Amino acid sequence: MSTQHQANPKDSYLWPTLGFFVAATLTLIAFDSTSKILILVLAIAQLITQLYFFIHLGRGDGRRWNIAIGILGVVLLLAIGIGTVWVMNHLQANMMPKTGDLYINSIVSPANETRP
Amino acid sequence: MNNEDITLALEESEQATMGFWLYLISDCLIFAGLFATYAVLANATASGPAATDFFDLRSVLQETFILLSSSFTASLAFYAARRGAIRKALIALVSTLGLGIWFLSIELTEFAKLIGDGAGPSTSAFLSSYFGLLGAHGLHVLLGSIWLVVLIFQIRSFGLRSEISRRISLFTLFWHFLDIIWIFIFTFVYLFAFL
Numbered sequence: 326m327s328t329q330h331q332a333n334p335k336d337s338y339l340w341p342t343l344g345f346f347v348a349a350t351l352t353l354i355a356f357d358s359t360s361k362i363l364i365l366v367l368a369i370a371q372l373i374t375q376l377y378f379f380i381h382l383g384r385g386d387g388r389r390w391n392i393a394i395g396i397l398g399v400v401l402l403l404a405i406g407i408g409t410v411w412v413m414n415h416l417q418a419n420m421m422p423k424t425g426d427l428y429i430n431s432i433v434s435p436a437n438e439t440r441p
Numbered sequence: 442m443n444n445e446d447i448t449l450a451l452e453e454s455e456q457a458t459m460g461f462w463l464y465l466i467s468d469c470l471i472f473a474g475l476f477a478t479y480a481v482l483a484n485a486t487a488s489g490p491a492a493t494d495f496f497d498l499r500s501v502l503q504e505t506f507i508l509l510s511s512s513f514t515a516s517l518a519f520y521a522a523r524r525g526a527i528r529k530a531l532i533a534l535v536s537t538l539g540l541g542i543w544f545l546s547i548e549l550t551e552f553a554k555l556i557g558d559g560a561g562p563s564t565s566a567f568l569s570s571y572f573g574l575l576g577a578h579g580l581h582v583l584l585g586s587i588w589l590v591v592l593i594f595q596i597r598s599f600g601l602r603s604e605i606s607r608r609i610s611l612f613t614l615f616w617h618f619l620d621i622i623w624i625f626i627f628t629f630v631y632l633f634a635f636l
Contacts, residue, residue: 341513341516341517341520342513345509345510345512345513349506349509352502355627355628356498356502359636361633364628364632364633364636365628367628368625371624372621372624375512375624378516379512379513379515379516379613379620380614394462394466398466401469401470405470405473405477406473406476409477409481410477413481
């Protein structure tokens with residue numbers, strides 16, 4: 326009928342406030358930098374910051390399966406993202422004809438090349 | 442309420458939370474596909490504009506802080522609801538809604554301008570993937586905002602009953618997830634375009 330009104334000290338408004346400032350700082354640094362790697366690191370740092378301070382992944386009850394599901398999600402995302410880019414890169418590389426092929430089938434031959 | 446009812450209520454709540462996490466992960470998979478598509482097609486600009494032609498980093502920074510702030514207010518709402526501070530929870534939720542609508546208005550204005558300039562989603566593969574990714578995110582924000590409106594009315598009608606509290610926590614989880622997706626959007630789409 327009524328909800329629990331526990332005054333739990335770890336439920337203070339400090340957590341999201343701290344998280345906000347850390348995330349804001351990471352954001353400003355990222356917008357100001359010129360290194361892709363640094364920006365990537367900052368993005369991951371901000372991801373962890375938001376997960377920890379806002380969603381409290383890794384704090385509180387049930388954190389074990391909490392973190393486990395979180396890690397599973399990240400692994401799946403990386404698999405899809407990196408996998409797609411990797412596969413498409415290979416596809417593009419394999420589309421380019423090897424030098425010999427063009428001459429063997431007479432697609433290109435010195436006789437057919439125009440000269441200025 | 443006898444013990445059986447209490448046990449059932451707990452199980453339902455846990456099931457709902459687990460189910461929602463499962464939904465969020467599946468949503469992440471959708472975004473992963475959209476991100477991967479964008480990564481592959483980012484340079485396929487056909488005869489249309491490239492990223493650096495129209496990306497406005499100042500606007501993106503503004504959108505980022507709006508969304509970050511809305512995530513912050515959503516968190517405040519969650520903690521307020523946990524303590525039973527219904528008035529503070531409502532103020533925080535209304536703030537979240539306001540910030541979300543602000544974000545949407547900026548994004549929709551940008552989209553309208555792009556389409557008006559002939560740089561719509563059908564102009565090039567790059568633009569298709571750009572609109573797909575940002576559009577999907579924006580759609581999530583829009584639907585989340587509609588959910589938030591309904592939630593606010595429910596809180597006003599029913600107070601902080603256990604189901605309402607649960608919905609508040611699930612909503613804030615969803616909203617944080619949207620901000621997290623945005624982190625990767627501004628990183629991989631906007632910031633990387635200039636490097």
